[in-house]
């Protein structure tokens with residue numbers, strides 16, 4: 001049998017009951033080649049310090065709860081492998097641009113509020129009764145928005161976005177991508193309502209096209225594209241209102 | 251947030267891209283000054299032309315060329331991010347095709363311009 005390999009994992013710890021500020025702690029973790037960084041954290045919790053706190057559930061890159069900064073890059077820890085860092089040290093920290101609740105757990109309440117604010121559900125264009133049957137959609141209409149349905153709310157894109165860091169009120173990549181998903185849906189008629197928020201001070205114009213959100217997204221949602229398309233849409237709305245009767249007023 | 255952009259090569263590229271926009275502005279100013287001098291008569295114009303030929307000016311122009319080329323290169327890289335998807339024959343054009351088309355168009359336009367200027371000068 002080959003010798004047991006051991007990697008150093010440095011964890012940014014923060015226990016609100018006892019710590020004034022976050023602090024680093026290093027653990028020596030024995031690992032096998034099939035172990036993810038998440039499993040490394042679980043090893044620390046099981047063998048060194050049971051108080052270490054982090055979120056996870058599916059272990060297969062689908063629930064979106066295990067995001068953390070791994071050597072400074074926002075990643076899903078369940079699909080990031082320890083072997084790819086060995087023999088160097090791995091540093092894991094809570095996701096950037098969010099308040100830390102405890103250790104690697106961040107406070108997502110601001111994000112949830114943003115998700116709610118963009119009305120992430122179909123606001124029917126024309127209400128139909130059950131008797132009238134289902135809403136019909138062609139494959140081409142479906143293709144318009146399918147990409148933006150893949151978001152798993154992992155918030156890696158928020159950790160990647162320097163503009164979220166500068167203005168925490170910015171609605172941000174994933175929520176705007178979700179708003180775009182509904183705006184693009186042929187069954188939906190809520191675009192005007194959502195555009196009000198998207199064109200607001202906390203909306204799309206916070207984005208300076210860094211593009212790192214789309215780079216780190218594990219589901220290829222390309223949230224940065226949704227944000228930038230809606231800069232064009234918001235500008236169109238702004239200029240077209242001069243052409244409409246009543247100047248676009250309600 | 252101080253120094254945030256130094257933490258990641260991706261952010262560094264973004265900042266360099268944004269900074270090279272200043273070189274684009276600088277070159278626009280150089281050309282504008284030329285236009286003003288042209289309006290001021292023959293003497294002013296030849297003076298400006300002479301100034302353009304100085305070693306310092308040539309070094310400056312080479313620096314501008316490098317910075318603006320970098321800006322153009324990274325600018326086209328942002329195309330797929332900033333544009334609505336382009337659909338041809340019912341299929342989405344791949345991001346790398348969009349980027350390389352932009353680069354090719356920029357190179358062809360630059361060479362064509364160079365050719366025209368060469369002709370006029372000759």
Ligand code: SF4
Pocket residue numbers: 150151152153154155156157158173174177213216217218219220221222223
């Ligand atoms: S857009 Fe991508 S990175 Fe952002 S929350 Fe959704 S899945 Fe995660």
Ligand code: FES
Pocket residue numbers: 056057058059060061062063064065066067076077078079
């Ligand atoms: S544990 Fe579900 S995405 Fe990683």
